[in-house]
Amino acid sequence: AQSVTQPDIHITVSEGASLELRCNYSYGATPYLFWYVQSPGQGLQLLLKYFSGDTLVQGIKGFEAEFKRSQSSFNLRKPSVHWSDAAEYFCAVYGGATNKLIFGTGTLLAVQP
């Protein structure tokens, strides 16, 4: 069965600094991979997704993620963080065998002025 691990529960970065959030997945074939963001009191919003093709994926709000099959990773990056990026970020994997989207436990991002 597929699974997702987000090893960092909480990360704090300074505004303007670069950001990388880690995500590792477990799945036998090429998965569909997603990053969602959840602002306080809100539902989740899709940032970006990877299905196939170019392993560097661009998303909304200046985010990108890179699929690395050899490392089973799909890390989220942003070159310069804004205070409005403070939120919780969820990596998710879809596997055809279970026909479900499985979410990681989330990484809570705090942004210092």
Place this chain on the structure above:
Amino acid sequence: DARVTQTPRHKVTEMGQEVTMRCQPILGHNTVFWYRQTMMQGLELLAYFRNRAPLDDSGMPKDRFSAEMPDATLATLKIQPSEPRDSAVYFCASGSQGPQNEQYFGPGTRLTVT
């Protein structure tokens, strides 16, 4: 601006009471999902529907939870009887074709069972 709407946004109830949560998916979306979010378990898929038919409800406690789509504009999640361990945020999401595509989440219903 098409959005998924959920009512109520907040619900406080006593143990043993029935709770009904409602969701209006985005018009034209044929897939509806119900998730539960807690600190301990994170986001869990409870059930999902395609074209109003339940495709998977394996994540839902069958003895007390039920999910239905009376029509294409309304999905409901009921808990009867409710228990304190049901306290969580319940999200509805809608999308096209299946879980492998983008899901659009509603704002959630925060349920507290005392």
